[in-house]
Structure formats: structure tokens, C-alpha cells
Amino acid sequence: MAKRNTKKRSSSLLSKKNGLITKSKEIKASPKTLKPLRARQLIRRFHVLIKYKSNILSKLREYFTSNEQKKNNDDDYYKKWINGNVKMKKIYDYEWNKIFNELKINKTPSSVIDPKTNDIIDNSMDVNDLVRILGKIDGEIEKRGGLKTYQIASTLGQDGKRGGDSSKLLVKWMNEIEYKYDNNLKALEIGCLSSKNEISKCKLFKDITRIDLHSQEPGIIEEEDFLERIIPTFESEKFDCISCSLVVNFVPSPELRGDMMCRMCDFLKEPVDNKYSLLFFVIPLPCIENSRYFDNEIMNIIWKKLGFEKLKYHQSTKLAYWLMKWKGSSYVDMNFILKKKEIRKGSDRNNFCIVIRN
Numbered sequence: 001m002a003k004r005n006t007k008k009r010s011s012s013l014l015s016k017k018n019g020l021i022t023k024s025k026e027i028k029a030s031p032k033t034l035k036p037l038r039a040r041q042l043i044r045r046f047h048v049l050i051k052y053k054s055n056i057l058s059k060l061r062e063y064f065t066s067n068e069q070k071k072n073n074d075d076d077y078y079k080k081w082i083n084g085n086v087k088m089k090k091i092y093d094y095e096w097n098k099i100f101n102e103l104k105i106n107k108t109p110s111s112v113i114d115p116k117t118n119d120i121i122d123n124s125m126d127v128n129d130l131v132r133i134l135g136k137i138d139g140e141i142e143k144r145g146g147l148k149t150y151q152i153a154s155t156l157g158q159d160g161k162r163g164g165d166s167s168k169l170l171v172k173w174m175n176e177i178e179y180k181y182d183n184n185l186k187a188l189e190i191g192c193l194s195s196k197n198e199i200s201k202c203k204l205f206k207d208i209t210r211i212d213l214h215s216q217e218p219g220i221i222e223e224e225d226f227l228e229r230i231i232p233t234f235e236s237e238k239f240d241c242i243s244c245s246l247v248v249n250f251v252p253s254p255e256l257r258g259d260m261m262c263r264m265c266d267f268l269k270e271p272v273d274n275k276y277s278l279l280f281f282v283i284p285l286p287c288i289e290n291s292r293y294f295d296n297e298i299m300n301i302i303w304k305k306l307g308f309e310k311l312k313y314h315q316s317t318k319l320a321y322w323l324m325k326w327k328g329s330s331y332v333d334m335n336f337i338l339k340k341k342e343i344r345k346g347s348d349r350n351n352f353c354i355v356i357r358n
């Protein structure tokens with residue numbers, strides 16, 4: 001078994017709890033449907049907010065008092081920390097309420113970090129500034145209907161008429177490689193928005209476990225953070241195929257993204273008699289094409305060190321898709337570490353990065 005990453009780590013900065021401010025009746029209900037343009041705008045805005053929140057939290061962690069708090073990435077920790085500090089709570093609540101009450105939701109507020117000009121959180125920011133921005137970000141996320149709205153917008157992006165549902169390519173590729181070992185295949189879909197996708201309809205899998213931070217189909221999609229899912233002990237609990245499409249880019253820090261990559265090995269069955277396990281992996285193309293810290297070469301190093309071999313690769317105008325074969329835990333380099341390093345310069349780059357820690 002790959003033993004790289006057995007520690008439980010929690011990623012869901014936007015999940016589970018409502019935050020410091022109790023949700024009021026005024027909070028905008030998640031819309032049932034959205035026009036395509038509106039959905040795209042919302043997805044973009046949520047990505048900006050999630051990214052900045054992650055940057056702020058990694059800076060804020062320096063101010064946390066106990067070592068335990070410093071290491072923990074859980075949503076609760078920063079909220080508990082702010083809650084326990086009268087001055088910080090006052091700053092946070094003030095900004096949260098202000099943005100929540102004043103924001104016109106069809107507009108990007110000029111008062112919250114401008115995605116065009118403010119890509120890097122300035123080192124001169126003190127703890128008050130960080131908490132102030134955090135309050136604004138959380139207030140805006142809530143005003144826009146919370147993560148649920150983001151998911152609805154993403155589901156619309158999966159609409160067949162709009163060319164969505166990346167699992168269509170997984171099914172096509174599985175048929176191409178004639179992956180039909182038996183009729184007993186088990187799949188794990190991480191970050192599942194809908195049980196009606198091609199992966200569910202194709203009948204290649206006998207059993208599909210679907211998980212998401214926020215289930216849109218309770219009872220069918222389990223509400224769970226993959227980073228907290230208990231690592232299986234027995235082979236029979238593991239999977240023949242994992243689909244991880246557009247999830248890693250959603251994970252809020254480079255370290256947690258690395259944890260996710262390593263963790264997936266723990267959930268794949270060990271290959272027996274040439275029967276290998278599969279990983280279907282998708283990220284937005286700019287993550288490898290235009291990141292200051294990441295490209296396809298680094299992705300290939302990760303694949304190799306974690307024991308994966310490429311079966312298929314495809315780039316669309318927006319996304320990069322991989323179908324990987326996992327060769328087993330004996331191919332995983334347990335000492336592999338990958339640090340953040342600048343590989344491209346330029347102000348118009350994004351900061352996507354995956355860090356592998358020990």
C-alpha cells in the first residue's frame with residue numbers, strides 16, 4: 001500500500017459551517033438555474049474569491065498561536081481564532097456585514113481585491129488587513145449564495161449542449177483501451193456534481209462511489225472531503241478507477257493539492273496480473289500553460305514519482321485531460337518532495353501550483 005499520505009488533512013475552507021455570522025433569512029437563496037453568461041461570470045468570481053481566501057489564510061496562519069492551529073487547514077480553525085479575539089471579530093464582522101448589505105450581486109465589487117491588479121497579497125499587510133479582506137471575501141461568497149451557487153453554475157457548465165461533462169472522454173478512452181476486465185469494476189468520483197453524467201450512464205462500472213464537499217443529490221452523492229476520507233485497509237474497499245475532474249484546481253492550497261494527488265494512490269487497487277487501476281484527471285489548461293509555478297513537465301514528474309503511466313492525454317481550448325494507469329505502490333517514490341519554484345515570469349501569469357510534502 002502506498003503509505004505517503006495517511007495523515008488526515010482537511011481542505012474545505014468554504015465547507016460545512018456557515019461562518020462567524022449566522023446565516024440570516026436575507027441570505028440569497030441559491031438560484032435553480034442561471035443564464036450561461038451569468039454562470040461563467042459566477043464561476044470566475046468564485047475562483048478569484050477562493051484563490052484569495054487561500055492566500056489570506058496561509059498568511060494568517062502565521063498569527064495563529066498554537067502549533068496545532070498553524071498546521072490545521074480546517075475552516076473551523078480560522079473562525080475559532082477570529083471568534084476568540086474581540087478585535088479581530090469586530091473587524092471581520094464589520095467587513096462581512098458591509099459587503100453583504102451593500103454588494104449588488106450582478107457587479108464585481110471594487111472594494112474587494114481586484115483580480116486584474118492585485119494578484120499578490122502584499123507583504124506589507126498586517127493581521128488587521130488580512131482579517132478585513134477575509135471578512136469581505138466571506139461576506140461576498142455568502143451574498144452570492146455560497147458554494148452551492150458555485151456548484152449550480154458548474155453543473156450548468158456540464159450541460160451537454162454547452163459541451164460539458166468531461167467524463168464523456170473518460171468513457172470514450174476506456175472503450176478505446178478496451179478496459180473490460182470483468183463486470184465488477186468499482187469507481188470513485190471525487191468532486192461529483194451530478195449522478196447523471198456519462199460515467200454513471202456508461203455501464204462500465206458496477207459500482208460508483210460519488211463524493212463532494214457539498215452534495216447536490218443527498219443519498220446518491222456522499223457529502224465528504226476526499227482529504228478526510230478514511231484510507232481503505234483492504235483491497236476490496238479500493239477502486240479500479242478514480243475520476244478527479246476539475247477538483248484539484250479547486251483545492252485551496254498547493255500543499256493540499258499535493259496531498260490529494262498522493263492520497264489517490266491509497267484508494268487505487270494494486271495491479272494484479274496486468275490488471276491495472278486507472279485515474280482520470282482534468283485541470284483547466286491555464287494551470288499548465290500559464291502558471292508561474294507549474295507546467296506539463298512538472299505534472300509529468302508527479303505522475304512518474306507517484307507510479308503513474310500516461311495512457312491518454314488531450315487538450316481542449318480550456319482543459320487538459322489525462323487517463324493514467326497506476327502501476328502500484330512499489331512504483332511510488334516515498335521520499336518524493338516537490339517544492340514551489342518560479343518557472344515563468346510575467347505579470348499576466350496565474351499562481352497555480354502543486355506542492356508535495358513529506
Ligand SMILES: C[S@@+](CC[C@H](N)C(=O)[O-])C[C@H]1O[C@@H](n2cnc3c(N)ncnc32)[C@H](O)[C@@H]1O
Nearest residue numbers: 154191193212213214225226227245246247250
Ligand atoms: C468544478 S466542480 C467539478 C465537477 C465535475 N467533477 C466536473 O468535472 O465538472 C469541483 C467540485 O469539486 C468539489 N471538491 C473540491 N474539493 C473537494 C474535496 N476535497 N473533496 C470532495 N470534493 C471536492 C467541489 O465541491 C465541486 O463540486
